[in-house]
Amino acid sequence: MHRMAALCHAARYTIAMSTATNLRYPEKLKEQAKAVLESLTPEPPPLRLDSNCVLRVGSTRVPLDTVIYAFNTGSTAEGIHEDYSSLELADIYLVIGYYLRHREVIDAYLAERRKFGDEVEREIRAQESHEAIRERLLARRAANE
Numbered sequence: 001m002h003r004m005a006a007l008c009h010a011a012r013y014t015i016a017m018s019t020a021t022n023l024r025y026p027e028k029l030k031e032q033a034k035a036v037l038e039s040l041t042p043e044p045p046p047l048r049l050d051s052n053c054v055l056r057v058g059s060t061r062v063p064l065d066t067v068i069y070a071f072n073t074g075s076t077a078e079g080i081h082e083d084y085s086s087l088e089l090a091d092i093y094l095v096i097g098y099y100l101r102h103r104e105v106i107d108a109y110l111a112e113r114r115k116f117g118d119e120v121e122r123e124i125r126a127q128e129s130h131e132a133i134r135e136r137l138l139a140r141r142a143a144n145e
Helices: 002-019 027-039 064-072 077-083 089-101 103-127 130-144
Strands: 047-049 055-057
Touching: 055 064, 055 089, 064 077, 064 089, 064 103, 077 089, 089 103
Parallel strands: none
Antiparallel strands: 047 055
């Protein structure tokens, strides 16, 4: 409801300003608009590569995969922030914006990560069965008691 009110408010004044022929646009507003444009600086997405070559968001341990998966399954930036409070909301928005502009390269990276994760899981399962691990842990527990 607030968003619609804001849109109506903005539209009303934009239309009014564009049709008012006897009013000059205030110099103060022109200067403020110029200041906004001059303050714009490119800001890279807050992503870093950790020692295992995993892209992490900001200074947290949250992987890019987590944020993009949450976004792609319907979470809002605010919802992601609620679930991962170590992330800064602004960082989440920057990462999502970067993803939307570079979806192909990010999706390719995420697909390779999934593929590698599947390989790791297969290797672990092939090394030792769950039953063998369970027996080894139970034997260790019995030896410590």
